[in-house]
Amino acid sequence: MASQVKRKKEQPVILITNDDGITAPGIRNLVAAVKDLGKIVVVAPDKPQSGMGHAITIGHPLRLHKQTIFDGVEAYSCTGTPVDCVKLAVDKVLHRKPDLCLSGINHGANHSINVIYSGTMSAAVEAAIESIPSVGFSLLDYSIEADFTAAREYVHEITKRMLQKPMDKHLVLNVNIPAVSSALIKGIKICRQAYAKYEEDFIERTDPHGRKYFWLTGAFINKDKGRDTDVWALEHNYVSVVPVQFDLTNYVLKSKLEKQWKL
């Protein structure tokens, strides 16, 4: 009995968030996938926050509302951004740093440059800034009816690896999972972020009052022919894993600039 109590006490605390909102199937699948690996606490946005990047709420206050949609799991919806959720969870819900932060499972890809626009990934990066190892998970399927079966398997596998051998308190992984059945997935590949981006295009329309408005759209272009990128891995049915950093210094251009500017 004593050992069981001890084991329970030692359970790692796992904070879960996302950017599709607390009612998204992706976050329910994430909770289900890792429920046996620790004590789960969910703090997630009360509405979709895709494309919010690393936005934080400065100009107005935030609220938390207790939720019961995750069977037996402590959960709160938050009126802020994904990054707000992480900050508020650590400071006002957990009152401590969790052992791990998981974000997702995002409905849609967050490979290549998407990492920079993604609320899912920004929440994970925020955790890493706060010295909490973290993972953002994304499935390459936007549908609300997406099949998360294979994703759940790899989420469990990667989360287990993160807990078994904690590597670095600032480690944050960007994990993307191809939208194919488990049998077709070839395994996990550690990658670099592809230099691929959206060639922006806005659709121009005119409202009933004769005034113009613009919808963001754009085609995804991969200019990176490397076989070590996340885009390549996903195209070849691998689960891509990119370790992400928040030191944005470009050290190569820093050296060049020091020479050229001769200060």
Place this chain on the structure above:
Amino acid sequence: MASQVKRKKEQPVILITNDDGITAPGIRNLVAAVKDLGKIVVVAPDKPQSGMGHAITIGHPLRLHKQTIFDGVEAYSCTGTPVDCVKLAVDKVLHRKPDLCLSGINHGANHSINVIYSGTMSAAVEAAIESIPSVGFSLLDYSIEADFTAAREYVHEITKRMLQKPMDKHLVLNVNIPAVSSALIKGIKICRQAYAKYEEDFIERTDPHGRKYFWLTGAFINKDKGRDTDVWALEHNYVSVVPVQFDLTNYVLKSKLEKQWKL
């Protein structure tokens, strides 16, 4: 005469934006500082967008409104985020890539980890993703009555350097200017981003209906003792210049992970 016409034709096109909104003194000072260096076009948010990070607007359309507040300079306010402003400016206002994108002058510091939350810097980074060299400028003074005299001098100097010797189409600089008089500024220093961050704290209040709400606050903590950081430079009255990257791959942890996970 001919050479003058030629000179005019060859004027570089400079796109200007910010995150404090189109009516902020900072952006008027930026326009004034570089007006003689090229053809200026302003596309800036119609309201304050501080802390918006790399957020983009997906769920609703955007609008542009012509403005006349910059004497003789083509200008539009945009209903979106700073990153939206850059995308929309390139695609629907300029119909070409500008030669340079400038963002700011921000009211308040964007050194160290602030680069990741800053709408000012995210606009500059977005330009660099689109192969437009860019600079984000920030003055270490939040006041609407801040003195931009010294800032204007350094903005002019750095913009001139960027135009004279274009170095890399993805070059994006994070420039912070101390809030002291020009005489006290010791010069420009090329730096790395300090590992400094906010120890988060939320102030908890209760509304008139008895429900809790939270305001983001927090103290700035510099854990980085390096003398090559932006925080060090600013504390010693240098203008700090950090080249920023958008390849977020952490190559050090990538190698470690490849060894540890043995895939």
